[in-house]
Amino acid sequence: MKLDPFYLIVDSAEWVERLVPLGVKLVQLRIKDCPDSVLREQIRRSKAACAAAACQLVVNDYWKLAIDEGCDFVHLGQEDLMAADRNAIRRAGLRLGLSTHDPSELETALAAEPDYVALGPVWPTVLKEMKWAPQGVERLLDWRQRVGAIPLVAIGGITAERAPLVLEKGADSAAVVTDITRNSDPEARTRQWLAATAPWRRANEDEG
Numbered sequence: 001m002k003l004d005p006f007y008l009i010v011d012s013a014e015w016v017e018r019l020v021p022l023g024v025k026l027v028q029l030r031i032k033d034c035p036d037s038v039l040r041e042q043i044r045r046s047k048a049a050c051a052a053a054a055c056q057l058v059v060n061d062y063w064k065l066a067i068d069e070g071c072d073f074v075h076l077g078q079e080d081l082m083a084a085d086r087n088a089i090r091r092a093g094l095r096l097g098l099s100t101h102d103p104s105e106l107e108t109a110l111a112a113e114p115d116y117v118a119l120g121p122v123w124p125t126v127l128k129e130m131k132w133a134p135q136g137v138e139r140l141l142d143w144r145q146r147v148g149a150i151p152l153v154a155i156g157g158i159t160a161e162r163a164p165l166v167l168e169k170g171a172d173s174a175a176v177v178t179d180i181t182r183n184s185d186p187e188a189r190t191r192q193w194l195a196a197t198a199p200w201r202r203a204n205e206d207e208g
């Protein structure tokens with residue numbers, strides 16, 4: 001499985017509907033503290049917008065709802081993974097992305113046979129408080145070796161200018177929240193991201 005080199009993460013279906021039609025091919029719906037009924041509706045709308053644009057939707061955290069709503073990719077952190085029913089996720093045919101922040105988390109993640117591994121925060125992030133110091137781009141080289149053929153996602157403090165730095169260090173995809181959603185012109189910034197990651201997208205296409 002190949003991941004698009006630009007991995008957009010947003011907190012509403014409105015964002016998905018607004019930015020995915022610009023050419024985004026990989027998007028995560030990351031909504032926190034929301035009733036199930038609202039989440040369901042948000043997932044449905046995001047799924048429809050992604051289907052119309054041939055974009056891969058990844059649902060963060062809510063693996064049961066993702067199964068119920070017929071989604072095919074979830075992202076879980078280490079605590080999410082501990083609470084999740086791994087067999088139910090596999091039985092439903094869901095692909096699984098997992099967060100890692102240190103070697104022991106990576107070991108746990110690899111044992112769960114994920115479809116991608118994320119490493120973060122590469123740089124400081126303003127989105128949420130994190131107990132890990134920034135990893136730095138060099139750590140990606142180490143993770144690249146350790147994960148082998150499993151796709152690797154870099155996350156945390158990545159901007160359109162920094163995205164090539166993580167892709168050059170072996171990440172398959174660069175994930176982003178605030179550089180786009182807190183930009184004064186999110187559409188223009190999304191286009192900048194698409195342009196900055198285009199060489200890696202083309203390489204994926206050439207490799208088939």
Ligand SMILES: Cc1ncc(COP(=O)(O)OP(=O)(O)O)c(N)n1
Pocket residue numbers: 028030060061075076077078080097098099118119120153155175
């Ligand atoms: C691509 C990607 N990487 C890491 C995370 C973080 O997941 P988690 O550690 O579960 O934290 P929350 O995002 O749920 O706050 C992610 N969502 N996506």
Ligand SMILES: Cc1nc(C(=O)O)sc1CCOP(=O)(O)O
Pocket residue numbers: 099100101119120121122124125126127128130155156157158175176177178179
């Ligand atoms: C949601 C999340 N998870 C991280 C991790 O390291 O696991 S860093 C992060 C925030 C990413 O947002 P931004 O692109 O605005 O820094």
Ligand SMILES: [Mg+2]
Pocket residue numbers: 060061075076077080
């Ligand atoms: Mg989580």
